[in-house]
Structures are given as structure tokens and as C-alpha cells.
Amino acid sequence: MDIEYRRNDKIIRRKFYQYLVPTVLMVLAMQFGSLADAIVIGNFLGDGALSAASLALPVVFLVEIPGMMIGTGASIIGANFIGKRLIKEASQTFKLAMFLSFAVSLIFIPIGALAGDAVAKLFAGSFVDLAPMISQYIQVYAYQAPLLGIGITLAYFLSSDNNPNLGAAFFAICNVVHIGAEILFCRFLDISVAMWGVAASTGIGMLAGMLVFIPYMKSKRRVVDLKIPFKGSFALVKPLLRAGSSSGALTALLFVYSLVLNIAAINFLSDLEMPLYAMLTNFSFVVDIFVIGILQIMPSVVASLFGEKDYFGVRSVCRRVFLLAMGTTVVLTVISIAFPQLFFTIFGVDLSALQAGLSIDPLFVVRIYCISFLAYTGNKFIVYYYPSILKNAPAVLDNAVRVGLIGPISVFFLMKFLSISGFAYGAIIMEVATIIIVIVFITIAKRVGKYTGKGLLLLPSTSKNEAQIDLSIPAKEEEISKIIEDLQHYAFEIGKDEKAAAMLALASEEIIANTIAYGYRFKGGSRYIDVNLSRTEAGLLVRIRDDGVAFDPTNYVPGDEEEMKFHGIEVVRKVASDFKYLRLLNTNNTIMEIALAK
Template identity: 30%
Template sequence: MEERNNRLLNAKLNKYIIPGIMMSLALQLGNIVDTIFVSNLIGVEAMSAVTLSLPVETIVQLTGYCLGISGSIAVGNMLGKRDKEGASKLFSATFIVTLVVGIIFSICALPAAEPVARLLVSGDGVLTGYTRDYIRVSMLGAPVIGIGLMMVNYLGVENHPELASAYLIAANVINLVLDYIFLRYTPLGITGASLSTVLGFLFAMGIFVLYIRSDKRNLHLILLKPGELGITKEAIITGVPMLIFMAANFVKALGLNTIIMNQLGEEGMAVFTVCDNVLLIVEMLTGGIIGVIPNVAGILFGEKDYVGIRVLCKKMLKYSYILLAVIFVLIMLFTEEITVMFGSGGGELGSHMVQALRIFALCVAPYLWNKFIISYYESIEETAIASFATFLENAVVVLPATLVGILVWKQIDGIGIDGIAAGFVATEIITAVAACIFRKIRHKNTSFYIVPDKNPGINLDFSIKSTMEEAQTVHKRIIEFCQEQGASKSKANLAAVCAEEMTVNIIRFGGKTSNWIDINLCLEDDLCRLRIRDNGVNFNPLEYQYDSEDFDIHGIELVKKVSKSMDYIRAIDMNNTIISF
């Protein structure tokens, strides 16, 4: 019996989308700004050096990015199961590990930068010097970048997507200003571009003070015993796809740089850099929408709210592809202007960039789908499928596809640059098809979502407006449902009384922000479970003390006494209470 109107969940998803887009925009904007400023104020060689530095950038970001995403998913599952203590321990452990690894990178920066640059770029030319200077500062700033990336992911699952986006926006505004100052008015050169990124991440950390002072926090830094650091394995297990993603990204960046430099030289690298930055722009806009999935789906999966998971996925996909269609049209209409923005300067190089970029744009639709399935399957703990798609997309397929594309296009036009774009289109299509086949092999006779179509047990699932008139109907609806399902009269009365008492107190206490209340009653074997979700002000019935005649706290005390267990959490910026009896 499904009557939930999903307005409450939809409203909260809408709240997450804009901050999610802003967060993704801010996260990718630094690389794009660096590339644009470097290409226009220093030169195309320096722009290529930024791309050649990507393998090192990937390693520097590895710990904070992976533990941030995987840790926040694992914490979301824990919070969905009401394990606040375990969630705080995991948060603290990932913070410590990220900081320690970052410090190790900083120590290695000065002696390692030169040999690493020589490994990435053959010879002792200007390109090698640019690459060395860029990666040296990135390695020195590893602790700052790692903690920053880790925290933005935890802020999303901690009901503060607006602070996560504010942090990254502030970091990139600072980066933008310092980029221009360092490159225009100082002799720092490409070192200034890298330094501005690190300083942006550092200075923007003042925003984290707002999170520390928030009364919505579920997570706290706590002192761990040496043996308790092992809880990090929870994040590592959940984050296997992200670890594979970052490892594959390293192989991908190093492999593509080698293939393109050997086959096409610096001109090919310049074209690839522009295409890669356009893909970053696509991810910057659509990735923020897809990024809502791990923040929310982990909690819904922990609560076994499979109906909510479907609502989430359909909404995020719809918004993503609408936005993607607009982006695709803009790329096709303004291809030449985009290449000029990245310093092509017209001429033969500009012509190659325009043609390659138009072919490259065809990969964005399957690319978005692959991003979606990886995020979704991670969130429901189907790490094998997510890892398979990640490994295909970022290592197994992309390198041979790019090499074959270049060699085939050389036979067509004698140049081969367009083969880079063709290789990327083939990679995304092959990955999408292979992931679908792999999922069908692992989970026969299931839909794409894998999880059940309905929540477990026999469910009454409905929504009411936050009014006393609507609250008066709750008791009757639950009694009728229990009678239809043959539940005992005593349990039916308990469920009806609990739901009515909680609903009345939510309406009285919830304030103006409380518009809808979702009520789910699940009959599963001998267990009766009542879940109530609302978007009112913070209201934890477990901690509320009687201090006013305005609230019928005696009703809540009654619920506590007659129930087997009662759990509360503030998640997805909503009050979530589960009562079992």
C-alpha cells in the first residue's frame, strides 16, 4: 500500500541540488581557471604542463578524496542505522589518516619534484621545468588539500551541503584572485598558479568554524585509541570503487600523456588539454547533481527506504540530462570561442582543437550515465559493479581506445589528433554496455536498481500535511491497515497511538518549516516498525524535556514506555524517528 506523495523528500533533494552543483563547480573550477590563466598569461607549453602534472595531482588528492567520499557513504549508512558513536569514530579516523598522509607528501616534495617531472616529461626542456615547479607546490600543500576534500564530503552527509559549497566557492574565488595577481604581477610563473590553489583551500577553511558551532552536527572529532584506527577499513571497503577510480585515474593520466606525447607531440597534448577541460566543465555542472546520490542514498539504504532511493535516482537523472542537453548545444554552437578561451590563438592548432572538440562532445551523454551508475552502486554497497565500471572507464578501455583512435585517424587524415576524441567516445559507450552486462550476470532477474521494488515487509506508506486536521486521520488509517493485514489488536492500537502522539508533537513543535510528514508502518514477522520523517526544526524526542505547557511531552513519554526501542537522527536535514514494538 503506497500512498507517500514524496513531496517531503523531493523538497529536500531540491535543497541539495543547488549546493551540490555549486560544490562541484567550485571543486573543478580551480583546475579550469589555472589552465585558462596559465595558457593566456604564460603560454601553451605551461598549459600542457598542468595536464602533465595530473598523475601527481591525483596521488596528492587520493587520500582526502577517497576517504572523504567513501567515509561519508559509510557514515551515512551508520547514521541511517542510528550508530552515531561509530560514525564519529570513523570520521575521526579518516581525518587522522588524511592528515598524516598529507604530511608525508609535504616532506617528500622538495627532493622528489625534479625526478618525478623528468619521469613525466622526457628531456630537460622548458616543459620539464614547468611541470617540476607545478607539482612541487602541490605536494607541499597536500595536507591542506587532503583535509579540504575530505571535509566537503562529510559536510554533505551532515546536513550542511551549503557549507560544503561555500567552502569550495571561497577557495576558488581566492584561487582566482591570487592566480591573476601571481601570474600578472610577480615572477612566480607557473609556481604561482599552483600556490594560489593551495592558499585558496587553506584560507577558506575558516568556513569550517560554522560547522563546528552547528547544533545539527552528528559527527565529532574524538580521541581514538591506537587500535580504533582500524575502523578506517569501513571507509576503505565502501570506497574500493573510489580507490580504484583514483588509481585508474593515475594510470589513465600517465598513460594518456605518454601516448599523446609520443604519437602527436606537444600540439596533440594542447588539443587534449582543451578537450579534457571541457569534460571538467561538464562534470562541474552535472556532477553536482549526481553527487547528491552518495550523500542521500546511503542514508536511505541504511533505513531500507527503497522507494525513496528510486525517487532520488529518477529525479537526479532527469535534472542531469536536461542540463547536459543545454551544455551539448552550447559546445556545438560556441566551439571556436571555447578554444580561444584556452589560448589556441586560431591558426592550424585552433582548427584542430575545434574539430576534435566537436567529436569529443559526443562522449558526454554516456559519460554522465557511467558517473551515475558508479555513484549509485557505491551507495547501495554493490562495490563490485561500481569498481568494474570505474576500472573499465579509467584504465582498461581508455588507453587502447585512444591509441587505436589516433592510429586509425592518422590513416584517415595523416595527423591523428581527432583520434583522441574518437577514443574517448568509444570508451564511454563500451563502459556503459559492459557494466550493464556485468550487472545482469551478477544479479539475474533484477531491475537496474537491484534493490527490491518495495520496502521490506508489509507497508503502509503515506504522507500528511502538518496540520491538526490531518493528524486526526492517522489513528484511523493505521487501525484499518492493521485490521486488513490481520495484525493483533494490541499492536494495532500501539502503532496508532504512537503515530498519533508523535505526529501531534511534530506539528506543535516543528515551526513554520514543517510542511509535510511521511509516515511508514512496516509489519515484518513479529516486528512492527514505525518510521516518521518531517522537515521541521530539530526535534529529538529522546532528549526533549518537559519545560512548557505548550508541548504534550507526556504523549512522547507514553510512546517511550510502550515501545521496544526508539531511535532518532537528524539526516538529510530532516527529523527521522524509528519506533519498534
Template identity: 20%
Template sequence: MKRNRKEKDRFTGAMFRSMLGPAVLSSLGLAFGDAADAVVVGQRMGATGLAAVGLALPVYMVMNVFVHGFGSGGSVYYARLMGEGREQEAVRNFRQVIQAALAVSVLLGAAGRLFLDRFLWLLGTTPSDGAVFAACKTYVGILLIGMPVIFLSYVSNYYLRNDDYSRLAGIGFTVGNVSDFLLNVVFVIWLDLGAAGAAWSTVLGQLISVCIYGGGLARGKSRLRYRPVKPDLRYVLACLRLGFGTSVHYIYQMIFLIFANNTLMNTAGAFGVAVFDVIQNASYFVSYVYDSAAKAAQPLISTFCGEHNETAKRNVMGLGLKAGCAMGILSAALIALFPGTVCAVFGIHSGEALALGRAALRIFCLGTVFAGVNALMESYYQASGREKGVFIITTLRSAVILFPVTWFCSRLGAEGFWWLYPATEFLSFAVFCVFMHVYPLRGDGLREERIFQRTIENRNGDVGEIAGEAGEFCEKWDGGPKQVFYVTMVVEEICLAILEHCGEREKAYIQITLVALEEGGFELHVRDSASGFNPFSLETGKAGDSYEFDMNAMGMMVIKEKAREFFYRQYQGFNTLTVRI
């Protein structure tokens, strides 16, 4: 059999670009929404309000552990199941995860309200802090009430992006977060509701996102319809464990925030915590820019994992790195060039706080490239289902490196504290690269020799040759005569039907991935650029009824009868077909 040839990937570039726009929109909306409370409260209440919002950041970290754990872990499984053609299992996955996420949100909210004063003490504020304590208590209390809405919004967004609804996810998330900002202006500035107005604007903004998601799904043909199901704790924990590889970062981040807030409160007072909140919001903005590239890549990588398409996985990761670094470097450069403007946006206009803020922002920007690359690697390993790699890099940059570096930098005073950001990211990147060189992580266990891949470029003459090569591939992996014949027929009939549908009207590309499964049998994945054509939709009548009898339709009928399973869907502008033989 001929060896696999190096062929140009005709699909991943277009698929990634179609995902990137909505992902950028969604991430910028998230950054806008996260900063809204700090911006408006800072402008209205000054350092006191900014400090109160900053002290509440660990609450968001607690929520993030679960919303990103359930959302990312569950949606990765969902995308892989869809990539394998297992639609019913994918729908069950969605319903189990949504149900579990809502249950956890109710329990967390109730527990937080019950022990609110003790929780605030842990965050770093007590009644002796006066206005800061009062504002923080009001803000946190309302967030705890709105937890179910926030959980539903974030987890739904993950699933929408993995179900070919990335545009709806981007629009809903952005509109919700812009609404958060506008409601902040109304509640905090116009109505003078202070911290309460900021908290309610956050909850209502996420509620608006949920309404947009629901309205869009009601008009579409999405599989994402919630129905109560019998809880399967083991299954839900498996999803959470996969997502926990990256969401564990938020546990470490919570510990870091508590330590940093307490340190700065003791050494620099409220204005030190206020500057820290500015840095945190700047870090969210830059990290969300990189995260947009990761969000665009993740559904594709998970899908290609289900198809065992290693080349496409690597290509998507390369595109994500290029896009993320281009946007991230530009964002960091703007912050470093105009640090005074950034401080002014958050209500810091003069004095010692402004001088400290300028210096801190410039130091922070030095490590943003390493931070972005680390985040993209986390996303790649998670989307590939390789929890160990995710856990290692997340633990390095969020605990093993971060905590000792933070302790050391806290001894440098308020001016030197900020060096923890570039030092942590650079050291984490370096240590992880060394670890990967010494102990390379294994893939999904399927050897490259078990994967046959070809691309047809609108030349009917290629079909017979490639069908023959597919048959030889089956023989190599102990396929019986019937399997070899059937695989050859499936490849030939499907490809000819697609090419005939395209005709001369459009340039057709067909990507064939044939996998020799370790448990026996074969799995065929076909992706093509024909405009919305499902070969299995062809209809056939009796051969004697008409001279217009369609042999392609007859071939599809035979394939449907003989295949163990088959599944068709349109995904990111291309038709995808899975046949198990």
C-alpha cells in the same frame, strides 16, 4: 492487512532541490579551480606552460584516488549511520577517516619529493625537454608539499555535505577555488612567478576552503569535531574500499594520461599536449556539472538506505538524472558552438593548434551525455553501498573499454585521437546495460515485504487507521503482543504530537517507514514537515499537579523508557526520528 498504497512522495523533491544549489556552486567552483592553473599559465607561458600543467595531471589523479576514496567511502558510511540513528559511530567514522587521510597525504608527499626526477620521467618529461621539464618539476614539487592541505579540504567537504552543511561546503569550496584563480592572476601574471605561482595558488586556495569550513563549524552545532583516536586500520580500509569503487577511476585515469601525454608528445609535440590539456579541462567542466547532481543525490540516497526507503532512493535518482542531463547538455552545447573561444581562454589563439583544438572539442562533446549518465549511475550504486556495480561501470569506462579504444585512436593520428571520448562512453554504457540485464545486481538484501510505509497528510483521522495497520504488520512478522502494542502506541503518539504541534498553522506531512529487521525487532523512521519540532522535547509534570497535564508528553516519556534506542535530528529542512523497538 491492506497492501501498501502508491502514495505521493512529499519530501524527496524539496530535499534534493535544497542540496542541488550548493552542489552546483561547489562543482562549478571546483571546475573553476581546476582550470585556473591551465588558463592563467596558458595565457602567460603559452603552449610550454600549458604542456607543463598537462603533464602534471597524473599527480592530481594520485591524490584523487585517496581523497575521493576516503571522502566518498567514509561519508557514505557516515550518512547511513546517521540515517540509522547511530550518532556516536558516525562521529567515530569521521575521526578515523580524517586521521588516516592526513597520514597518507604526508607519506605520499614525502615519497614524491624523494623520487621527483624519476616521477617526472614517468609523467613523460626529461631534462632534454628544457623549459617544459623545468616548469613541470617546479609545479609538481610544490603540489607534493601541499598534499595534506588538499586532502583535508576535499575529505572535509564530503562530510559537510553529509552532515546537513551542504551550504557551508558549497561556499567554502567555491570561495577557495575563486581565490585559487585570483591568486593565479597575482602570482603568475603580476609577479611573473610562472609554474611556482600556479602551484602555490592551488595549495593556498584549498587552505582558504579549510579555514572557511573550520570557522563555520566552530559557530554551528555540527558533530564534525576532530579528536585524535586510536587508529583502526580494518575500519579505515572498509571505508576506503567502498570509496575505491569510484576512486579506482583515477588510477585508470592516471595510466591513460601518462599514455596520452607520451603519445601526443611524440606525434604532435608540445602543442598536441596543450590541446589535450584543453580537452581535459573541458571534460572536467562538463563532468562536474553532472557531478553536482550526483553530489546532491548521494547524501540523500545514503540516508534513505539507512531507512530502507527504496521509493525515495529511486525518486532521488530520477531527479538527479533529469537535473544532470539538463545542465550537462546545455554545457556541452555551448562548448560545441564556441570551440574557438574555449581554446582562446586557455591561450591557444591561432595556427595548427587552434584548428586541432576546435575539431577535438566538437568530437569530445558528442559523448558527454553518455559520460554523465555513467557517472550518475556510479554515484547511485556507491551511495547504495553496492560496490560491485560501481566497480564494474568504473572499470569499463576507465580501463576495459578506454585502454583499447585509446590505443586504436592513437593510430589515427592527432586528428582522429579525440574520437576515444565518445566511443569509450557509449560502449561502456551499452556493455553495462547488457550486463545488468543478464546479471542484475542485488539490493541490500531486505525484502520489500519487510517494509511498511505510509504518509499522513494533516488528517488526524488517518493516525488511528495507520497505527492499526502498523500493528498488523508487526503481527505478520511474528511480533509479540507487547511489541505490537508498543509499535501501535509509538506510531499513534508521535504522529498525534506532531499534528497537534502543527495545528492549523501549516500543512503537515508525516512519512512513516516501519521495518521488520531480519535479526528480530522493528525499526521506525518518521519524517515530518513540522517546523523544528522534536516530540521527545515535550516536558511533563505530575498528573495531579494541574489540569493542564500534557498526555502527549506522557506518551513520549513512556516511549523513551521502553525504546531500545531513539534518535532525532533536523535534516534538509525536515524533522527525522528513529526509534528501535
């Protein structure tokens, strides 16, 4: 069938850019804390403190395991209950999650008090000077573990309970206060106790972030009711832990990975290499703050489009996300390779001392490490994209292989033989090998029939699919006649039912003419309307999408006069067997089904 109106991405592209800026800014506010943390420590307390904080990293991941597991588990099953309007279960999930994350995290307090010094000595290895700082850091982290547990759980849960902005605000407040407190502690505390302050500033940030609980309690969108009794909540423990298991497992893998890195660092690196290593471990945060915001578009926009079976839209958004994320990474990589000395200035590491003492040029090591940025972004794309199209396995595999298998093995052995440059080469191997393994997995899964769809994006092909037509029509009044006639023709080609095709044209004309006359009246530029026609079991389905003024035709209430019975929307109600409206990505989506003759 010849289709004159090719589908374009003009509406989707506009939505993409509308979502991009706030998402990037939000993620920037949420992510900058991790990077700023290392910058503050390096600049105020010096190379030694930066190395100590880096060696204490496994404890950070360990303490976060309960919060990540229980918080994400509660947000998943909580969102499910909220979706079903099961207020009692949703409220009990919230209370249970807060209680569990607090109670489980309590175990870290005695461990920190009794074993803090011993663990610090173990983590410091031959770098005995760093042991007291590591001890201070991990003890405070252990003492504030219950606070971190309930903080993380609260942030995740209130995002699920219709308040995503408060979830983002939690992390943004947390970061700002954390860094502010850290600067004050580093500035005014004696170096011998400054690491207490550095670690405590994380908890202080969490406490400040918890202030969002106040607007949450006042939020009209909140479903959770705190008056619902806690009794009977323990039945939810199992589903909650099961839902949070993959997030908990990833944090546990990060703990293992950072532990392996530490063992390699304290055994294979010299005193001078240690600050360079500590600096490099923070490089992923540099990429994260610029790239994660772009990739974060996918869970919301791609997931919505995929749910609507708008595969053209999914492809269009993915192409843009990929090009933008990769383009940003290329710029970062080029800048980093051209000016590697910038990192030493930013993190407060003495470059000249390293250049004088090391046999290998530290700038060369940084340059090598930065080559891994591109593949790092590739892996992040995998982790964000596949769950958005409801295929978790490639993302889970990517995480597991990267930090649970290839990462620790390659980095450990390369550091053993090549010292600090082995860490940089190991990073490249880890990122590239992970991508190759995921691609091989997807290819095999397609071959054995586990996955279908075109290419690596695993999306159904629409170009040669006669049962579905995807097009974009110009929103011009003078073209309505031709457009509706063509739509009727396409509908007949799909359904082979002349009467149903005419009814579809009648219903579509009403929505399209209305959009052109009112929806786009005050909108400038050349406007389009996306139309998707498909065949269902019972009939013909048409989805009409525009980004004009928000209007829900299904809510339209006609007047009482007799002629209102023949108002266009009333006619649509009569001819369509199903008539729905979705406000999705700030676009109007009217979905109508026309029954086919049996």
C-alpha cells in the same frame, strides 16, 4: 489490499530542492578551480603553456596519491571511531594521517630535484619546446607535495569530524586563492618562469585553505583532541591504508590513464593538434562544475533514505537527480555543438590558426567530443549512486574499467589511427562502453543471485510487498478519523493482530494529530505526512515523517500532575515497545514499534 492514500513525494521533493541549491553552489566553488586553472593558463600564457600543463597532468595525479589514499582512509576509519565515541583512536588517526601524508610525500622532493628535467623531456617527447615549462611545473609540484598531502588529508578528515562545512570551505578557499595567485603570477612573471608560479599557486591555495584549521580547533563539534599522545598510533597504519586503498587506487589509475594519453599525444599528434588536445582534456571539468553538484545530493539524501528503507523516496530522488543531471548535460551538449568556437575563446586557443593548418575542422572535433558528455554524466551517476545504497562494486568497476581499461586502450589506438579526432571518438567509446559493461555486470550479478532488487537501481520492490505499506496522508484535521481507521485496518492486514493494530492506531494518531495541530500550523500549501508500516520479527513498525516544525516527541518531559500521565506522548510510551526519533534531511521521523501477541 486496497490502499487509498498513495505514497507521494511531496515531502521528499521539497527536501530535494532545499538540499540542491547549497550543494550545487558548494560543488561549484570546489570544482571551478580545475577549469579556471586551464582557462587562466591558456589566456595568459598561451597555447604552449596550456599544452605543457596538460602533459604534466600525470605528475599531479602521482603527487596526489598519498594524500588521497591516506586522507580518505583516515576520514573513513576516523568517522567510525568518532561514531563510537572512541576519542583516543580518532585523535591518533588524525595525527597519524597528517604525519604519514607529510612523510610519504617527502619522497617526491628529491625525485623532483634529481629527475625533474629528465621526466619533463620524456613527457614532452618530440615537443622539445615544451620541456622547460613541463620541468618547472613538475618540479614545483614535487617540492610542494608534502603540503598537498597534509592539505588533502586535513580537508577530508575535518569533514568526518562533524565539520563538513569546513571541509567544503577548505576547497573553496583553496580554489579562490589558487586562481588569484595564478592570475598574478601569469600577469607579472616572465613567460620563461611563469610555470613556476602556475604550479606554486596550487600550494599557495592549499596553505590558504589550511586556515580552516583555526575554526576547526575552535569548533564545539570537534571530537579530535590534539593533546592525546601520538605513541601507539602506528597500529592504525594498516586499517587506515586499507580503508583508503580504493581512493588511492583510483588516483593511481588516473595517473596511468593520463600517462597513456600523454604517450599517445606526444607520439601521434602534430604541433597544431596539441593545444586542441590540451583544451579537450579539460572538457570534463565543464560538465563537472554543472553536474557534480546535482549528483552530490545522492551520498547524503539517498543514503539517508536507503538507511530508513524508504525505497519510494530513494527512487523519487534518483529520478529527479538523473533527469536534472541529464537535462543539464543535454543543454551543455547542445550549446557546445551549436557554438563550439566558444571553447576556443574561453581557453584562449587560436581557432583560426588551427583551421588554417589542420586537415580536419577543429570545430568538428569539439562537436564529436561533446557527444560523450551524456555518457560521461551517466558514468558519474553510477559512481555516486551505488555507494549511496551500500553497493560499491558497480562504482569501483565503473572507475576501473573507464580509466584503467577501456579509456586508455580506446583513446590510445584511435589516436594512433585517427590522430586528434581519435581522441574525441575514443572519449565516446570509453564512456558508452563503460556504462554497457557496468549494466552487463549488474545483470549477471542479479542472475547469479549476488544482487536482488528491481531494475538497475537494485531496490526492493514495495508495490506488491504485503509486509510493507508506504503511504502519504493529507495533513487535514477533518480527515484524521478516517486516516487512523484506515491505518488500523492496514496494520491488521500486516500483523493479523487486532489489539496490536489498535495500539498502532492509538500511537500513530497522537503523532499525526500533533503534527497537524502544531507542526504544520504555520506552514502554508497542501501538506502531507508520509507513513510507512512494516512487519518486523517482533511486531509492527510505523515510521511517521513530516517536514513541519522540528519536534522530538521522545524528549518530551510531561509535568508532574497526575493527568500528565495520560498525555498523548506518555500514552505512546506505554503502548510502544520501541519509540525513537530521527531528525533526518530536516524532517521529523518518529519510529514506533508495537509488539505482536506471541
